[in-house]
């Protein structure tokens with residue numbers, strides 16, 4: 001990326017006495033003003049990466065630069081980065097106002113301006129009325145908003161958030177998601193957000209970084225990651241999915257024909273490639289149950305289980321010993337277990353995962 | 356409540372009974388050299404409170420208590436802070452090392468110091484060998500020796516109490532302060548130290564109370580020159596045999612503890628900000 | 630949470646003085662008398678070899694002569710602690726006989742802890758020296774001891790001869806003196822006052838003035854673990870000490886500790902042997918007391934431990950006589966002391982010492 005603002009270059013961290021690197025040659029470019037999420041299973045190195053950016057962990061090798069300046073060996077307190085923790089990390093011996101003011105004091109900013117900026121920051125998170133509260137008297141949501149205000153008031157170059165919403169309940173989480181995104185866009189700050197909640201990552205980010213075992217698996221916009229995962233791991237990790245492994249038996253006008261043992265031959269649109277075997281992926285919501293018109297792929301199966309979720313119905317269907325996930329919208333009465341149903345999807349609904 | 360009963364009973368027996376006995380004894384009278392006469396008389400209290408030397412002893416005791424407390428806390432604080440924060444696998448071992456002295460009696464440790472600090476002990480030998488002193492420093496049989504030994508004896512208590520009170524010190528908060536632009540020193544002054552104050556107060560109170568009631572070390576190390584309330588009580592109880600006076604002194608010392616406990620709680624609440 | 634915890638942690642601390650004091654008062658319980666035998670319990674010093682020597686020289690011969698009576702020895706560190714224990718068991722004593730310092734015994738006599746002896750049952754009482762006799766037939770003196778100077782024979786080439794040697798600058802920082810309320814310091818005050826021509830019942834100002842000059846030379850006013858250990862190890866070179874223990878330590882240290890009775894004389898300390906009031910074995914107890922006061926027992930114990938006998942009929946050999954005050958010349962130099970008067974003024978003297986001697 002030419003206009004990269006925050007650049008991680010072959011960033012690696014190996015903890016002492018650990019056989020494997022916690023983070024291995026991670027390369028990420030973040031554009032100015034971009035909101036990027038680090039997503040991955042527990043222990044994949046998200047926190048380690050974020051803390052290296054913040055300056056709290058020294059990389060074993062690799063470089064970090066901001067706006068063209070190498071900051072790899074710059075100490076934390078000179079990095080000018082806003083940090084928000086899962087545990088809020090508000091100073092319990094200071095009032096809300098003093099917490100927000102702390103970073104400005106450290107920057108030796110004059111009193112009057114400090115006041116003004118604290119008021120602005122509190123206003124931004126709609127909590128001006130809590131300035132004199134003690135930290136112990138805040139709710140979780142309020143505390144995290146204050147933590148955000150405290151991190152932003154210093155006008156950092158980059159905002160770093162490590163699972164900031166994990167300690168909150170579902171409803172608050174969603175509310176704060178929206179708010180964080182709103183503020184981020186308002187001030188246009190470059191943001192790195194760590195989460196293991198895919199919904200959160202998909203909803204908030206300009207781009208996602210999917211990590212696994214210390215390595216970057218894929219970087220891309222949310223839809224691209226979802227629709228065109230680069231490998232089985234990403235496909236499996238993001239969203240729910242059906243994957244079928246089979247032999248390529250033919251190619252015809254951009255449509256690959258793949259023979260799946262026990263299921264039959266599936267048609268899938270795929271770019272030109274000389275493949276002998278292929279993994280076909282179909283997202284459950286693309287699978288039609290009892291399709292009205294004819295479809296490129298049609299199967300018959302028996303309903304194993306159906307879960308009624310309100311807006312959709314999630315169905316597990318057994319097709320000759322292979323389990324297929326499907327979703328039905330506006331379903332009305334859910335399907336009964338044991339019922340035999342027809343399934344179908346178009347050749348463009350499926351995707352061949354690059355090997 | 357039912358679960359508490361045995362505990363309360365034990366407390367009653369081990370705490371209240373001696374206390375009541377003490378209070379009762381303090382009202383008896385001593386006639387002649389040491390004859391104990393049953394009475395209900397405030398004479399012992401009057402004697403103690405009007406004795407100029409006793410006031411001097413009390414003042415000495417407080418002064419010694421404060422000095423030892425300050426020195427102990429200053430020396431123990433970095434150790435306690437390190438132990439509270441370290442994530443090293445050696446933490447358990449280091450912790451055990453720090454409090455291991457508690458396994459030996461303070462009599463043994465005081466005698467140890469008596470040997471180390473004597474004219475030809477390790478300390479004086481080292482000073483001489485290094486050419487720092489030519490004449491041995493008098494480090495025993497005076498208040499210097501008492502202070503050195505007491506500080507060492509109190510350190511494990513201080514360390515344990517402080518670690519217990521360092522609950523609010525957290526690496527996260529220090530990192531947050533760092534990210535907001537606070538260097539190491541400012542981070543310590545503004546975040547770590549204020550948050551560690553409850554531990555410091557608990558440790559200080561513990562050391563202070565243990566010091567002003569310390570008897571063995573002032574007695575063994577003091578060379579008969581260091582007079583504190585506890586040695587005074589001991590002398591009255593076991594040499595002069597004036598039990599009412601010894602009891603009155605004990606009751607007054609208890610009251611003093613009470614006063615400091617209340618002050619401590621005030622201070623604690625202030626620091627905790629509740 | 631922290632607050633509550635700290636309060637709980639502090640509570641036991643408050644107990645310390647209470648427990649310390651009450652610990653002084655817990656007496657040991659007596660064993661049941663075994664099988665038809667009469668057992669009497671003697672409470673006396675546990676320190677400085679007294680116990681072993683007393684059992685060997687006095688108790689064992691008594692038990693041989695009286696097969697029906699066993700004597701159990703209950704060793705206690707000091708006279709004061711003995712009185713403390715006896716006070717707590719006043720209504721139901723488990724001890725029958727106690728050997729303790731004269732002035733402490735006098736308090737016990739007054740408090741009704743001890744009972745007067747029956748002269749008919751303790752015939753040896755009549756042969757005691759005047760200084761050993763106690764009013765109203767209460768427990769009489771059983772041993773005499775006296776203050777001496779002990780010195781380290783390796784460090785000191787010319788043994789001291791006079792109390793004035795304490796002021797010899799050669800001993801600066803190498804002197805140990807047990808200050809009042811210990812009897813050592815009280816005794817030294819009496820001696821110095823006498824040397825300076827004063828009467829201790831009138832004023833001790835002369836002695837105090839002289840002691841104040843001594844203060845800078847004194848290493849410790851409270852020798853730990855005790856004077857004799859410090860002298861033997863060379864930690865101090867000259868010390869105020871008691872004759873009996875010094876003589877014993879001299880022998881046990883192969884002469885590392887030397888003993889001198891200064892030429893100006895000394896004061897005598899008296900241990901009395903007392904019958905505990907309300908004891909169940911009063912007859913056997915008085916039989917034992919009589920034995921303890923007999924010339925044979927007195928001579929045997931003197932030979933072992935160098936306490937001077939109190940029974941005037943006691944025959945001691947020359948060596949024992951030389952190493953105690955039992956020669957007529959030495960006895961002449963002993964300064965008369967009214968221990969009961971001193972006990973009354975002990976606290977006062979202690980204060981004067983602390984203010985005017987030690988604080989310097």
Ligand SMILES: Nc1ncnc2c1ncn2[C@@H]1O[C@H](COP(=O)(O)OP(=O)(O)OP(=O)(O)O)[C@@H](O)[C@H]1O
Nearest residue numbers: 015016018022041042043044045046047048049196
């Ligand atoms: N101080 C450390 N010493 C050794 N190994 C560590 C240390 N900190 C983290 N690790 C290891 O490094 C790997 C990455 O850890 P990291 O905390 O970055 O994971 P994460 O992706 O943030 O996980 P989570 O979602 O659970 O927070 C893990 O295997 C972890 O066990």
Ligand SMILES: [Mg+2]
Nearest residue numbers: 046047048162
């Ligand atoms: Mg993490």
